[in-house]
Amino acid sequence: MRGWRSLAASLALAVLVMAGGPATGPVLAVTPDEVLSDPALESRARDLSAGLRCLVCQNQSIDDSDADLAKDLRLLVRERLVAGDTNDEVINYLVSRYGEFVLLKPRFDWATLALWGTPIVVLLAGVGFAIVTVRGRRKATTPTALSPEEEAAIADVVRARD
Template sequence: MIRALLLLLALATPVWAVELDEMLADPAQEARARDLSKGLRCLVCRNENIDDSHATIARDLRLFLRERIAAGDTDEQAIAAIVARYGEYVLLNPTTGGANILLWLAGPLLLLLGGGIAVATLRRRAVAAEVTGLSEEEQARLRELTGD
């Protein structure tokens, strides 16, 4: 029973799309490539990293990344070369600079705006309820009904 469970767990491990002919001979460089590719988006698969994608463009990205690493680029230089070629969309975690600052700030700003609108609406309703109040006839009828 335990062996069957362990076998199922072993079979349930993720299957990476990286093929043997893509791998670098140096294990340290291959580890760097794997680590960097986890932060790069497959342009076809949307929110899947290139390490897990079987798309042709993901393979091209993996090969280009490994070329840059084999050429001696630092991690930052390799990522910069990929961004220069494919655009910032390829990054799973976009930068917070430039036009992206609008995307990072949009959520909190809209939340504050919605909260401000809700508070203003509730205050306006409270003031309107105080101003309108009950007419003399309505107050007399209320006294009759409550027995006051």
């Protein structure tokens, strides 16, 4: 009986860990010395840094990255917020300094039109290709009636066999 209890407890812990429960949480690279004393400003800083790309790691937000540049960017975001900048002003400042690449989710404008439009164009082209292919197969598999000459030729072959 004791073995079943420990097995059940182990399975429950494994399910909890895999589901992302209290044993696991978001791993943030923010160190305690970076955290602002004002909870509202800190919340804004976390929201902003979750959408900013680490220029070293490139596939992580600056909140998740341990790179020195990511830490500098986190501190810069907090400095701008403490100075009284709005969220848009902070983002615009960072974009003017580092380019659109610093944003994990690029803005929609003429420069990023191809980035945003390509998935839609590819999807529509795929649907169009599928429709054309299905219609072509239907036409190819539809049997056609024999011409009188073909029927006569078949009848001659059948008579010759008999």
